[in-house]
Amino acid sequence: MTRANMIWPNKVKICEVGLRDGLQNEKKILTVEEKLTLLDTVVESGIKVIEIGSFVHPKAVPQMADTEEVARRMKRVAGVEYRVLVPNLKGLERAHGVGLTKVKLTVSVSESHCINNFNQTPLEMMKGFIPCVEYAARHSIEVSGALSSAWGCAFEGKIPTQQLEKIVKAYLELGITELSLSDATGMANPRQIYEVGSHMIQTFPQVRWVLHLHNTRGMAMGNIVAGLQAGFTTFDGAFAGLGGCPYIPGASGNIATEDVVHMIHEMGIYTGVDLLKAMETARMAEKIVGHQAQSVVLRGGRCEDLTKEKARYQKNE
Known part of the structure; x- marks a missing residue:
């Protein structure tokens, strides 16, 4: 694809x-x-x-020990999808016990990571998803899936595309068609996102793809752009850029939601998100956890703010 088209x-x-x-890593x-206060501001955004x-x-x-209580007490707003990550049938x-109707299952695509941590291959682990899918079907619960370490593994380095395809096919055999390609290790680069992402989107057009990025090495924003070019239109983010995986050494925060929204708005693309409200959520999150996180737009402000300040300055000259 050329610049012109x-x-x-x-x-x-x-x-x-x-x-x-x-x-989960705080x-x-x-x-x-x-948590409920943060959730309310996210919905308001x-x-x-x-x-x-x-x-x-x-x-x-332990950071997730009260998820059931959060689910019981939260305000449920029509049109908002509330989901949780579940590791197994229990x-x-x-999740069903507190009235949730959307869950996510996840598996590391790395053979070495799974064997070292769980003594099973990814496909062996996914066999345990069968009772989950059957239970979800009986109770009208939607199931999505995640391919963790899809873009790189501390044990194996880059993951072969054939391995990604194998895991996607296993998910499709289970009837799961919404899948997240997760960069939990923060190893992805823009060329990789574009080339592998384009291939996966073209090879599996029946899948609703999600791109989940961590900014461990500062490449996440470039990866968002490459993902847009590849055809991704759904992206995960975390307020203030908080996060990390407790099972991956050095895995720092997710890409900041407000940074993604700001950049995409500057590109003239609609998100339906109130950026000022998203920034308010991020500031609140930093105050609650007690430290500054990775958000860039919280530090530098919106481009729009800069141009307004310039106009005000010129008016007063």
Whole structure:
């Protein structure tokens, strides 16, 4: 595709994962009230897909131990999708118990990572998803899937495209057609996102693709642009750029939701998100966790603010 015929999407969807992926690596464990306050501001910003937490074992991820209480007490706004990450059937049953109708299953695509941590290959682990899918079908629960470490693994380096295809086919055999390609290690680069992403979108047109990026090495914004060029139109983000994976050494924060929204708006692409509200959420999150995170637009401000300030200055000359 040449510069002359580059086609950008008219709109994209932003999914907020700060309440789960953003908080699961924080030293401070937030109260239910703090999480609900953040959730309310996310909804007010216009974001329609929100990952509110996970149902993993509380000893493994204590930051998520109160997800059931969050789900019970949260305001449920029509048109907003509330989902949780579940590792197995027990987690799915807990999600159903608090009335949630959307869950995400995840598996690392790295053979070495799975064998070293779980003594199973990715496909062997996915066999455990069969009871989850059957239970979800009986209870009208939608299931999405994630391919963790899809763009790179600490054990194996770059993941072969054939391995990604194998995991996608396994998900499709389970009837799961919404899939997230996750860069939990922060190893992805823009050329890789464009070339591999284009291939996956073309090879599996029946899949609703999501791009989940971490900014560990500063490449995430470039990867967003490459993802747009490849054909992705749904992106995860975490308020203030909080996050990281407790199981991956050095895996720092997700790409900041407000940074993504700001850049995409500057490119003339619609998100339906109120950027000022998203920035308000990010500031609140930083205040609650007690430290500055990775958001760039919180530090530098919007481009729009700069031009308004210049106009005010010129008017007063």
